[in-house]
Amino acid sequence: MEHVLYYLVFPGLIFTGVAGLLVTWVDRKVTARIHWRKGPPLLQPFWDIMKLMGKEITVPETAKATGFLLAPLFGFAAVTLASTILWMSLVFPEKGFSGDLIVVIYLLTIPAISMIYGGSASGNPLSAVGASREMKLILAYDLPLLITIFAVIWKSGMTLNLSEIVTYQQMNSPVLYSISGVLLFVAALMCIHGKLAFVPFDAPEAETEIVEGALLEYSGPALAIQKLTKAMMYFTLPVYMVILYWGGMNFGTVGSGIWSIAKVIIIIVLIILIKNTNPRVRIKQIMKFFWGPITIIAIIGLILSMNGL
Amino acid sequence: MDIMNILQPSNLLCPLILPAIVGFIILLIPKKVKYVSEFFALATTAYMLYVGFTLFGIKDAAVSYPWVKVGPLALNLDLVINQFSSFVVLFIAFFGLATVLYSIGYFRKEGANPRYYSFVLWTLGGAIGAVLSNNLIMLLIFWEIVTVLLFFLVNLGKNKENLAAAKSFAVLGITDAGMTFAVILIGILYNSVTISELSIKVDGFLPGLAYVLLFIGATAKAGAMPFHSWIPTVSESAATPVMAFLPASLDKLLGIYLLARISLNMFELTSVIYTIMLIVGAFTVLLSVLMALVQHDIRKLLSFHAISQVGYMVLGIGTGTVVGTVGGIFHMLNHSIYKSLLFFNAGAIEKQTGETDLSKIGGLARFMPITFVTTVIAAFSISGIPPLNGFFSKWMIYRGIVESKGIIFLAVAMFGSALTLASFIKVLHSTFLGAPTEVTKKAKEAPLSMITPMVVLALLCVLFGVFASYPLNNFILPALDKSAFGTIDTEAVIGASSWTPDLAAVLMLVGLVVGMIFFYLTKLTKVRTTKVYIGGEVPDTSEMRYSGVDFYKTIRELKIMGAAYSDAEKGWFDPYFVVAKIGNSAIMGMKKLHNGVLSTYLSWCLIGLAVLLIFLLLV
Numbered sequence: 001m002e003h004v005l006y007y008l009v010f011p012g013l014i015f016t017g018v019a020g021l022l023v024t025w026v027d028r029k030v031t032a033r034i035h036w037r038k039g040p041p042l043l044q045p046f047w048d049i050m051k052l053m054g055k056e057i058t059v060p061e062t063a064k065a066t067g068f069l070l071a072p073l074f075g076f077a078a079v080t081l082a083s084t085i086l087w088m089s090l091v092f093p094e095k096g097f098s099g100d101l102i103v104v105i106y107l108l109t110i111p112a113i114s115m116i117y118g119g120s121a122s123g124n125p126l127s128a129v130g131a132s133r134e135m136k137l138i139l140a141y142d143l144p145l146l147i148t149i150f151a152v153i154w155k156s157g158m159t160l161n162l163s164e165i166v167t168y169q170q171m172n173s174p175v176l177y178s179i180s181g182v183l184l185f186v187a188a189l190m191c192i193h194g195k196l197a198f199v200p201f202d203a204p205e206a207e208t209e210i211v212e213g214a215l216l217e218y219s220g221p222a223l224a225i226q227k228l229t230k231a232m233m234y235f236t237l238p239v240y241m242v243i244l245y246w247g248g249m250n251f252g253t254v255g256s257g258i259w260s261i262a263k264v265i266i267i268i269v270l271i272i273l274i275k276n277t278n279p280r281v282r283i284k285q286i287m288k289f290f291w292g293p294i295t296i297i298a299i300i301g302l303i304l305s306m307n308g309l
Numbered sequence: 310m311d312i313m314n315i316l317q318p319s320n321l322l323c324p325l326i327l328p329a330i331v332g333f334i335i336l337l338i339p340k341k342v343k344y345v346s347e348f349f350a351l352a353t354t355a356y357m358l359y360v361g362f363t364l365f366g367i368k369d370a371a372v373s374y375p376w377v378k379v380g381p382l383a384l385n386l387d388l389v390i391n392q393f394s395s396f397v398v399l400f401i402a403f404f405g406l407a408t409v410l411y412s413i414g415y416f417r418k419e420g421a422n423p424r425y426y427s428f429v430l431w432t433l434g435g436a437i438g439a440v441l442s443n444n445l446i447m448l449l450i451f452w453e454i455v456t457v458l459l460f461f462l463v464n465l466g467k468n469k470e471n472l473a474a475a476k477s478f479a480v481l482g483i484t485d486a487g488m489t490f491a492v493i494l495i496g497i498l499y500n501s502v503t504i505s506e507l508s509i510k511v512d513g514f515l516p517g518l519a520y521v522l523l524f525i526g527a528t529a530k531a532g533a534m535p536f537h538s539w540i541p542t543v544s545e546s547a548a549t550p551v552m553a554f555l556p557a558s559l560d561k562l563l564g565i566y567l568l569a570r571i572s573l574n575m576f577e578l579t580s581v582i583y584t585i586m587l588i589v590g591a592f593t594v595l596l597s598v599l600m601a602l603v604q605h606d607i608r609k610l611l612s613f614h615a616i617s618q619v620g621y622m623v624l625g626i627g628t629g630t631v632v633g634t635v636g637g638i639f640h641m642l643n644h645s646i647y648k649s650l651l652f653f654n655a656g657a658i659e660k661q662t663g664e665t666d667l668s669k670i671g672g673l674a675r676f677m678p679i680t681f682v683t684t685v686i687a688a689f690s691i692s693g694i695p696p697l698n699g700f701f702s703k704w705m706i707y708r709g710i711v712e713s714k715g716i717i718f719l720a721v722a723m724f725g726s727a728l729t730l731a732s733f734i735k736v737l738h739s740t741f742l743g744a745p746t747e748v749t750k751k752a753k754e755a756p757l758s759m760i761t762p763m764v765v766l767a768l769l770c771v772l773f774g775v776f777a778s779y780p781l782n783n784f785i786l787p788a789l790d791k792s793a794f795g796t797i798d799t800e801a802v803i804g805a806s807s808w809t810p811d812l813a814a815v816l817m818l819v820g821l822v823v824g825m826i827f828f829y830l831t832k833l834t835k836v837r838t839t840k841v842y843i844g845g846e847v848p849d850t851s852e853m854r855y856s857g858v859d860f861y862k863t864i865r866e867l868k869i870m871g872a873a874y875s876d877a878e879k880g881w882f883d884p885y886f887v888v889a890k891i892g893n894s895a896i897m898g899m900k901k902l903h904n905g906v907l908s909t910y911l912s913w914c915l916i917g918l919a920v921l922l923i924f925l926l927l928v
Contacts, residue, residue, distance in 0.1 A: 007816045013823065053827070060841040062744055064674040064681075069828070069836075070821075077820025084816070102707050105723075106695050109730075113694070116734055120742040123672065124841040128738065132860040135734050139864070142727040143720075150716040160711050216842060221828050284863050291867070302716070 011087030013080050020231035021045040023268055027234070030272045045231065052224035060217045062123025071121060072218070072225040075114030079229055082107035083236040086162065090249050093163035101160045104240065105149065108195070111229050112138055115204075118226075119214025130213015133283045134197070134204035140290035141194035141201075147298040148184040148191070151305045152244050155180075166248030174247030180304035185245045187298040192237045193271055194290065196230075200278040201286050238267040318356075318363040321372050321388040321441060324398065327360075328353060328434035332427035340423050347413050350426035354406040357433065361402035365395045368787075371443070387503060389443040393788035397440050397566050400642065401559060404649060405433040407762035408554040411653055414758035415550050415660060422465045429554065432458040436559050440566060445492045445502040448567075452488070452530075455563065456481045459555050463547045473546045477539035481529060484536055488526035491519040504570065510577045520582065523571050531564025532556060533623050534593040537616040538886070541600075544612035549656030552608060556615050557652050558645035565622050565641040572626055573634070573789070583713070586627030591718050593620030594725035602732045602861050603874065607655045607665050607740065610732065611648070614691060617725060618644045624722055625706040631789075633709015638785050640702035643690070643773060647699060650687040650766035654680055657755040657763070658740060662748045667736070672745030676752040679760055681741045683767040688737055690770045692730035696817065698773035735860045 006012055024045045032039030059065045082104050089100065116134050119127035155175050156165040175181040194201040204213050218226055242249060242263045249260035281289070315322050331353045335346045364370075367390060374386040390398070409429060412421060435454035442448040456478065463474040496502045498515060509516050529536035540556045572578060572586075594617050601613035622644070625637020657680045658673065659665050674681040690697035693704075703726060710719045754760070773780050865874055 003816060004819055007819055008823070013820070056837055058837045058839045061838050062672075062841050064742060065836070067674065067742075073821050073824035074817075076824050077817045080820050081816050102704055102723075103695060106693065106700065109727075110694065113730070113734070117737070117742075120734070120738040121674070122841070123742070123744050124843065125744075126843060131734070131738065135731050135860065136863055139727055139731055143724050146720050146723050150720055153711060154716055158711060158714060160708055211842070225824055225827065284866060287863060287867060 006088065007080065007084050011091060012084040015087075016080060016083040016232045016235060017228060020228070020233070020235040021049070023235045023238075024231045026265070026268060027272055027275075030269065031276055034272075034276045049224050049228060052227065053221050055220040055223075057220040057222055058217075060122055060124060063217065064121045064123075068118055068121040068217075069222055071114045071118035072222050072229065073114075074117075075111035075229045076225050076232075078107045078110035078114075079232045079236060083232060083239070086236065086239055086243060089162035089166060089243065090251075093167065100162050101149070101153070101165070104162070105146075108233070108236070108240070109138065109142075111233055112195070114229075115214045115226070118218065119216075122214075122217040124217050126210045127214050127216050129210050130204045130206070130216070133206075134214060136283055136287060137194055137197065137201060137204055140287045141191040141294075144187050144290055144294045144298040145191035145195075147295065147302055148188045149244065151175075151180065151184050151298070151302040154302070155305050162243060166243055169247040170250060175245045175305075176247070178305070179309045180301045181245065183297050183301035183304065185241075187294050187301060188241060188245055189267070189270060189274075190294050191290070192241055192267075193274055194286070195237060196234060196271070198271065198275045200274075200281050202280055203283040203286055206280065234268075235264075238264045238271070241267055318360040319367060321364070321370060321390060322374075324357055324360050324364075324402070324437045325434050325441075328357065328430035332430040332434075335427045335430070336424065338423070340420075343420070346423065346426050347409075347421075350409045350430060351406075351413070353430060354402070354409045354433070357402040357437075358399075358406050361399040364390055365399045368392055368395050384446060385444060386447055387443040388441045389505065390441060391788075393566070393570070394440045396784040396788060397562055398437050400645065401433065401436050401440065401562055404554065404558040404562075404645065405429070407649065407653075407766065408550050411553070411656070411759050411762045412550045414756045414760075415548070415656055417756065417758075424461070425465055428458050428462050428465075432462070432555070432559065436563055439563055443504050445495065445504060448504075449485070449489055449492055452526075452563070453485055455555075455559070456485060456530075459543075459560075462551045462555065463543050465548065465551075473542045476542045480536055480539040484526045484529035487522040491522035491526070494519045494522075504575055507575045508577065509575060511579050511582060516576070517582075520571065520576050520578070524568065524586075527564045527567040527571065528589070528619065528623060529564075530560050531568070531619045531622070532560065532616045533589055533619045534596060534616065537593065537597065537619075540612045540615055541609055544608045545606075549608065549652055549659060552612070553649040553652035553656070556612065557648040561615075561619065561622075561641055561645050561648070564619070565626075565638065568623070568626060569634070569638055578629070580629075583627050583629045586623055587710075587713075587715055587718050590620045590622075590624030590627055591721040593617060593623065595620075595721050595728075598725050598728040598732065599874075602728060602735075603865060604732075605667050607658065607667055607736065608652070610667075610736065611651050611655060614651075614729065614732070615644075615648055617729065618648065618691065620725070621703060621706055621722060624718060625702075625709055628706070628709035628713040628715070630709045630712040632705050632712060635781065635785055635789060636702050636705025636707075636709055638788070639777075639781060640699075640706060642780065642784065643698040643702050643770075646766055646769050646773065647687040647690045650683060650763060650770065651691065653759065653763050653766070654684040654687065657759050660759075661752040661755055664748050667739040669746060670740050670749050672742065673749050673752060674741040675745075676749060677741075677754050680755060680763065683763045684741065685737065686767045686770050688733035690774065692733050693726045694730070696774050698770050698777065701774050701777040731861065738860070 008014065022042075022045070025040065025042055028044070029039040057069070059068060085100055085104050085107070112134055116131040119131035119134070152165065152175055153160065156168040159165060159168070169175060176185050197204050205215065206213060210216070215223065215226055239249075242260070246263050249257075249263070251257040251260060314320065315326055317323060331349055335349050338346050338349075369391060371387070371389045373388070376384050376386045409426065412425070412429070416425070432455055435451045435458060438451035439448050439455065442451060459481070460474045460478040463477060492502060494515060495507065495509070498519075499507060499509065501507060509519070511517050511520050525536065532540045543556065544552055597613045597616040597620070601610050601617065604610035604613060618640070622637045622640050625633045625635075625640060628634070628637075655665065657677065658670065661677060662670055662673070664670050686697065690699040693700045695701075703722070707719055707722060710716075710722065755763075
């Protein structure tokens with residue numbers, strides 16, 4: 001029962017949801033400042049979700065309605081669980097289990113799968129294009145991301161346990177503070193960016209071309225859940241990066257607590273900067289980019305870390 | 310020994326003799342009499358399942374019947390049931406029942422070939438015999454019975470059947486010959502061919518050779534690279550229930566069972582052998598899943614997955630760790646479940662639409678809802694999506710790989726899993742989702758006798774994932790306990806008690822319910838149906854259909870991948886093809902020498918004689 005509480009309140013649903021929406025606010029605010037605009041007020045993301053909840057649901061006549069409407073819920077449930085496991089490793093390290101890292105990796109793929117499924121189930125050809133691109137995007141970033149994760153496992157004393165990885169890094173030094181660590185961090189940041197499907201890797205959504213792809217036919221509460229899932233991913237993935245590559249978080253003292261939160265914000269700001277200073281590229285270019293330079297960087301990082309650099 | 314005694318469910322001979330006898334009875338039934346052979350087959354397999362349960366309850370028994378005795382060579386029918394073989398026998402019987410039940414629906418229109426059910430029953434008996442025998446020679450005989458029956462069953466298929474059947478027989482026959490050689494070698498070296506008596510240390514060339522030959526035989530049956538190529542060829546022509554029965558489930562159970570037996574009980578392996586196993590596993594996973602990604606025919610696509618999943622099992626056993634081995638064997642069980650389910654689904658689609666080409670079907674979800682749901686479960690299970698069974702066994706294999714410090718193999722295994730997912734997204738999109746085609750608009754749900762095994766298997770996929778500790782504690786851990794690993798620490802293998810897969814599933818469910826409440830709080834009741842939006846164009850979905858077939862064309866267009874694909878499609882990764890090429894050119898070369906001119910022949914003879922003489926003089 002206590003696990004359900006963790007899942008629903010902290011660090012699960014409510015905490016991740018609120019934090020995720022706040023992150024989207026940071027995103028919109030910083031983007032606006034880059035554009036020399038004023039930007040939305042703090043509560044705007046919440047109002048947006050509230051507004052969508054009140055709208056009607058439309059389902060295209062070609063769609064398989066049940067699957068189409070259920071798909072977003074699976075992504076939503078999975079990202080909540082992933083966030084719960086990640087935070088549990090920080091807050092209650094003793095509750096971790098061997099192999100939770102792999103569970104998290106898989107859970108963080110489910111939101112993308114549910115997008116693909118929903119887009120595919122809508123029967124809209126543009127959504128189908130979006131779905132196929134989303135899948136190719138997963139394939140593209142998965143290879144380098146996995147390599148960086150294995151380098152981290154190697155550097156953290158061959159464990160698949162998140163809390164042990166964090167403890168190891170806090171006892172010794174974070175992965176990032178080494179030559180190989182920097183390379184791994186850069187590769188992983190690119191992969192996280194791809195996972196969020198932001199510009200320049202936003203081929204699966206591409207508003208100007210395929211009208212948000214898989215999201216095209218969603219409306220009302222279903223769209224609200226999709227947006228909320230995306231917002232939660234936007235918060236969970238930087239946390240995940242901090243845990244794996246930057247020594248995790250430590251709320252022992254006020255100073256270390258602030259520094260922990262600052263790490264997450266730094267990663268978010270890096271993502272926002274990349275997002276706002278690059279043009280969109282085609283899916284083939286994305287695959288070449290990830291399977292070419294990024295994989296090579298990740299492999300160099302892996303080799304260097306195997307040699308203790 | 311009277312016949313009633315043999316048919317007692319607790320008798321080890323029963324699962325061998327009963328199907329053999331009923332198989333012959335079915336052969337005698339005239340073709341015009343309908344449903345009798347189906348009834349016999351169904352009743353027999355149901356009884357076999359009961360026998361399987363009874364034997365599973367016994368868990369420890371051995372019988373020995375003296376059979377042939379020629380001079381010093383004594384051949385005994387040694388049957389042993391232990392914790393490992395009992396659960397494999399149980400599942401072989403289970404898949405036998407599922408296949409027969411499914412076949413009744415599958416062949417209901419044209420009627421099955423009268424020999425079909427006999428062959429299925431004999432295969433069942435042969436497979437159980439191979440699992441129960443404690444004598445390597447008897448094991449080989451039963452093993453060969455299964456191979457021959459595969460040849461016959463494939464031959465009953467529709468087109469190009471002889472070529473495919475011949476290829477499967479050639480590949481498996483050669484590897485089986487290798488196994489025979491290994492058994493002879495073991496017999497000579499260690500004076501025994503009884504599995505439980507052998508404990509061979511792989512330290513020299515000969516024991517190494519014996520192990521490698523047995524390894525090749527076992528993995529060729531299961532379908533690991535490089536002796537995999539018979540599975541895709543067979544898939545082009547064999548009837549779908551045959552695919553579900555042999556390459557998808559029984560051959561996996563047999564092959565991996567033998568691999569586990571030789572690796573854990575018979576031989577003491579060195580790290581070199583383990584590394585070879587890891588390499589074989591990794592190559593199998595990656596290369597065949599890449600091939601699966603670009604297939605257009607659903608059965609061929611599934612057959613490539615049947616190969617790539619074997620890679621995971623070999624990887625698991627190749628780690629040499631407890632977790633990895635348990636995971637590998639659990640994956641064997643899970644794979645048999647979801648892969649036979651996938652072939653059953655493919656067969657249902659094939660029967661109801663008459664098509665197996667992915668580009669010609671689509672939007673079936675509305676017409677075949679039950680098949681759709683079972684396919685989704687099986688597809689996500691094979692892709693390793695938590696909390697389904699495929700995830701749990703893969704998770705254990707990954708942990709095993711990390712324990713054995715093979716980081717690069719972990720990368721291959723996990724990336725292979727992503728590619729598997731990609732290829733099943735393509736299957737789901739092009740068969741069930743997307744827009745319907747002319748063929749699929751008239752499709753109806755499959756009949757009950759096909760649906761029933763599908764639903765049962767889908768339920769097993771979910772249950773073995775959510776309550777994974779149940780099959781692990783009852784089937785797999787007892788099987789491996791006190792083998793090469795000594796007593797197994799259950800807690801360490803399944804995971805700490807604070808977090809179990811069923812808890813994760815419950816939490817996922819809570820998330821779903823919360824999402825549902827969101828929906829209900831709003832206006833789900835007033836769902837409005839609209840036309841699809843295609844950027845303002847008039848929606849004509851039959852014209853603008855985007856089939857899943859070309860989902861991954863981009864990957865082909867990348868330079869390196871394209872080259873690899875064209876090589877693979879020409880057959881250069883297929884030993885059968887390569888050997889055929891070499892053999893062909895050798896024969897062509899010799900053919901040129903055969904020019905019919907007597908003087909040339911005579912000069913060849915003289916040259917040969919001269920060489921012989923010189924050789925004799927020098928020695």
